[in-house]
Amino acid sequence: MDHKFEMYKMYVGTAEKVSERRQSSNKFFLLLNSTIIGLKSWMNCNWINYLLGIMLSILWFFNIVSFQKLNRAKFQVIHEMEIELPYAPFKKEEELYNNDQRWDFSAIEKWIPVVFCVVYLIKWCN
Numbered sequence: 001m002d003h004k005f006e007m008y009k010m011y012v013g014t015a016e017k018v019s020e021r022r023q024s025s026n027k028f029f030l031l032l033n034s035t036i037i038g039l040k041s042w043m044n045c046n047w048i049n050y051l052l053g054i055m056l057s058i059l060w061f062f063n064i065v066s067f068q069k070l071n072r073a074k075f076q077v078i079h080e081m082e083i084e085l086p087y088a089p090f091k092k093e094e095e096l097y098n099n100d101q102r103w104d105f106s107a108i109e110k111w112i113p114v115v116f117c118v119v120y121l122i123k124w125c126n
Contacts, residue, residue, distance in 0.1 A: 008081045012090075015074040022067040027111070031061040033116050053116060060113035068106040121122040 036053045082088035
């Protein structure tokens with residue numbers, strides 16, 4: 001049982017690392033979009049900025065989706081591992097979260113690059 005618990009702790013750590021990488025990735029894309037918006041004020045090629053911003057926002061969106069799928073898979077494995085443990089905290093947390101009828105964080109998170117895309121498109125068309 002000790003080795004299973006150690007494997008569980010190690011695997012939970014990998015899920016935490018994915019969340020940290022996801023956060024870093026979001027900060028990176030937010031910084032890039034902020035930079036593009038800042039550069040627009042002194043560059044004459046506005047359409048290049050808008051096109052670049054749209055492309056980065058699309059990449060950001062798919063990056064979020066990729067992290068979402070990876071996290072979902074990791075937590076399915078964690079739930080399977082918890083079957084053999086005396087208590088399943090992540091399974092319980094998921095049940096409580098879902099019963100509270102909250103929006104999935106990824107659903108909210110995916111709107112950020114969509115909003116950037118819309119802003120770039122509106123600015124490009126004006």
